[in-house]
Amino acid sequence: MQHPDQKYVEALLNNDPLVLEELYEKFSARIKWMILQNSGTETDAADIFQDALMSIYNKAKTGDFELTCPMEAFLYLICKNKWLNVLNKRKTQKVTNTDTEGFNYIGEDSFRLAEDCVMHQERSALLAEKLSEMGESCKNLLKLSWSGLSMDEVAKKLKVSYAYARKKKSECMAKLITLVKQSPKFNSLKW
């Protein structure tokens, strides 16, 4: 049976402002408290909270997301994970004050799902960053090929032959993959 808090995941997928407002009303205060208690500001808390929701959305849109614990606990898990990453980058102290009372019902599957969400978002960010470093012709061709058009249609749009478009796509993908692999983040992300 579906967890009742799955409605918040649906609200993210459907951009339902009323249910999303309920989510903020119920869960934002605890996240804010956790971040303020651990060297963060309210702006940090706002960024982490929004980022966490976007990472849930990005994972959920692939159709592979089923909440098995309360949303509050799940959000807390992701926000804590993200905040630890920020503190690591800032080289300040680690999270020490956390309030996980009542969260002992989080199962291994939820930990994995939370980790997947964060990983998925970091992968997407790295891909977007590397894509932006590429030349315009590659960027255009790749974006068109990911827009749902067939390679035949991409070729027609770019006024090139089908064989050229296909060859060019594999060259552009080779460039993108080389850039991604050269990043120090590459090995820490599951592909």
Next chain:
Amino acid sequence: MNDNFEKIESYLNGSMTAEEKSRFEKELAENNELQQLFNLYGTINTEMYNAEKYSDREAALKNTLSQLNGKYFKEPSAPVIPMRQKNSFPRRMMAVAAGLILILVAYFAFFSNRNTPTRLADQYVKQELMHLSQTMDGAKDSLQQGIAAYNNKEYEKALQLFEAVYATHPDNSDALRYVGTVYLVTKEYDKALEKFDDLAAKKELFSNAGPFLKAVTLLQRNSTGDKAAAKAILEEIVEDKQEGSTAAEQWLKSW
């Protein structure tokens, strides 16, 4: 190396012959490095396809979340547009100018006998629809945010908010009315008519502004046959004492 990329692309594209396909699959099973490259290629393709496919929705969601962030966190990460800026001299000047324009419009409307239904509809849009009242209760805050955006003439943002509310709450007729109103003031008359038709079809409403707004839109569009269609609607509104019947009665006198 590039040869491998070409093979992967052809395989995923379905452009290999059966023989090439089975040779490639055999190679995949035996060559670990090729297998890893194949997985990476596939992951990137899928993730970027999804990113492109959902980019509009993602932007709309970010917009909603930024607004909620502004409300629930003191120092918002994204700026929240204030509904009114206090002590803003240009704004006050604009208000004075708007007041003068209103007086002139009223003067013109009162003393001129040249009021046509089209002109009356135009005046109605300018006087009644350019500013929406914040009458919703607290629970419907997204509508209020939409109204604030609308009153700031940020029509695109307002439309996104109203459409999002209506998509998830099809019983919210206010959201539908506001969607239509955005289309009306941005002169997308065909879309406005579609929305007001949907609103008019909601028979369960005690008071329904759909038909009146449809007549206003037809008069604004003013294509062939629009004026006659608007007249028929206004007559029906008066006859059934529907919402807008007082204005409809006056407008019909000027026909």
